[in-house]
Amino acid sequence: MAGEKKKRPRVIIFTTPSCPHCRAAKRYLQARGVPFKDVDVSRDPRAAKDMMRRSGQSGVPVLDIGGKIVVGFNRAKIDRLLGLR
Numbered sequence: 001m002a003g004e005k006k007k008r009p010r011v012i013i014f015t016t017p018s019c020p021h022c023r024a025a026k027r028y029l030q031a032r033g034v035p036f037k038d039v040d041v042s043r044d045p046r047a048a049k050d051m052m053r054r055s056g057q058s059g060v061p062v063l064d065i066g067g068k069i070v071v072g073f074n075r076a077k078i079d080r081l082l083g084l085r
Contacts, residue, residue: 009068011064013037014061014064016060018042019061021060061073068081
């Protein structure tokens with residue numbers, strides 16, 4: 001519909017506290033005003049399994065952007081999936 005604000009996809013980021021790329025990805029999303037759910041896979045074994053099921057990866061960060069998976073802090077792919085410029 002005309003004038004309707006495009007709804008952003010839901011963003012989940014799977015991280016660990018010791019991961020510098022995770023911190024960079026979270027800072028980037030915050031700076032762009034993108035709300036996200038941060039899931040610490042070091043504290044939550046079920047979340048770690050869920051992340052591996054979604055991505056096929058055990059490394060972090062893994063971002064789930066509206067059901068599309070981004071492995072690592074890939075700014076260009078994140079921007080494309082979020083419709084950012």
